[in-house]
Amino acid sequence: MLFRLAHLSDIHLGPLPAIKRRELLSKRITGYANWRLNRKGAMHDGFLDALVAHMLAAKPDHIAVTGDLVNLALREEMRLARAWLETLGDADSVSAVPGNHDTYVPGALKDILELWRPFMSGDDAADGNPFPYLRRRGPMALIGTNSGRATMPFMATGSFRSQQAYDTARLLDKTRDEGLFRIVMIHHPPFENATAWSKRLIGSSRFRMMIAEHGAELVLHGHTHIDSVEAIDGPDGLVPIVGVPSASVAPRDQRPESDTAKRRPGARYNLFAINGAPGGWRCQMEEYGFRDGDKEVSLIAERTLQSPP
Ligand SMILES: [Fe+2]
Numbered sequence: 001m002l003f004r005l006a007h008l009s010d011i012h013l014g015p016l017p018a019i020k021r022r023e024l025l026s027k028r029i030t031g032y033a034n035w036r037l038n039r040k041g042a043m044h045d046g047f048l049d050a051l052v053a054h055m056l057a058a059k060p061d062h063i064a065v066t067g068d069l070v071n072l073a074l075r076e077e078m079r080l081a082r083a084w085l086e087t088l089g090d091a092d093s094v095s096a097v098p099g100n101h102d103t104y105v106p107g108a109l110k111d112i113l114e115l116w117r118p119f120m121s122g123d124d125a126a127d128g129n130p131f132p133y134l135r136r137r138g139p140m141a142l143i144g145t146n147s148g149r150a151t152m153p154f155m156a157t158g159s160f161r162s163q164q165a166y167d168t169a170r171l172l173d174k175t176r177d178e179g180l181f182r183i184v185m186i187h188h189p190p191f192e193n194a195t196a197w198s199k200r201l202i203g204s205s206r207f208r209m210m211i212a213e214h215g216a217e218l219v220l221h222g223h224t225h226i227d228s229v230e231a232i233d234g235p236d237g238l239v240p241i242v243g244v245p246s247a248s249v250a251p252r253d254q255r256p257e258s259d260t261a262k263r264r265p266g267a268r269y270n271l272f273a274i275n276g277a278p279g280g281w282r283c284q285m286e287e288y289g290f291r292d293g294d295k296e297v298s299l300i301a302e303r304t305l306q307s308p309p
Helices: 028-039 047-058 073-087 108-119 160-179 204-214
Strands: 003-008 062-065 094-096 133-137 141-144 181-185 218-221 228-234 238-242 268-275 282-289 298-305
Touching: 003 047, 047 073, 047 238, 047 268, 047 282, 062 141, 073 094, 073 108, 094 108, 094 141, 133 160, 141 160, 160 181, 181 298, 204 228, 238 298
Parallel strands: 003 062, 062 094, 141 181, 181 218, 218 238
Antiparallel strands: 003 268, 133 141, 228 238, 268 282, 282 298
């Protein structure tokens, strides 16, 4: 059975709703200034909408969203993001995890769980903190983790602490025994030297130790706004780690001069085609999005991440 999984990330949904002055009394002030300076001109809903339309036309079996749906974790943004999630499909076929922008200030996680929970909960539908959650879909085990947490101004770090590592390891063991293709979703990239120090994943080596011992077939992340394919050690060989660029950024040549993030490509999503069985998985990846000069979505690259021996 062929299973097709679409991955997108870092939506940073705009436009920013009107902000009450009270809501700016926090880390949000720096975030708001930053957003006004850097993001407003570079992010266009038109690209996001066209990208999502292209992705939905491909009729993936499931969609993974690895965080940063919003900018400042305002309640109004979160409502907008809930409505946007619903445009992707029903909550059973869309799995999301939070990013640092979704958990921008203390208390944001509570709002997220209130508004986004159907898209961020396991098959067991437990109450309380759902992370890590497990969803079984066809031959896949989708494991959603939360690396987002409120930080000091100018920081965009995430964390992966020992309790979450312990719980995730248990899910990895269980689903390996069930013969499933295990996909771990995390907002922050968990490979070495993945980001600037102020944006890093605290507990990144803990994450890698967990994978080295318990394994996984694929790790998906966002946060960098850059396309990347890395690999870390698993118990039976390398485990691919795939980062997808932001789903809402204009191509480079259509961004304002003031845009400083020149390395970041235009909006993209990845589509994975997975079939096979333990010891003989095949996983192929197609990258779709806007190249410089593009007005429409096209296939940018194809690669094989795993193939049977
Ligand atoms: Fe992020």
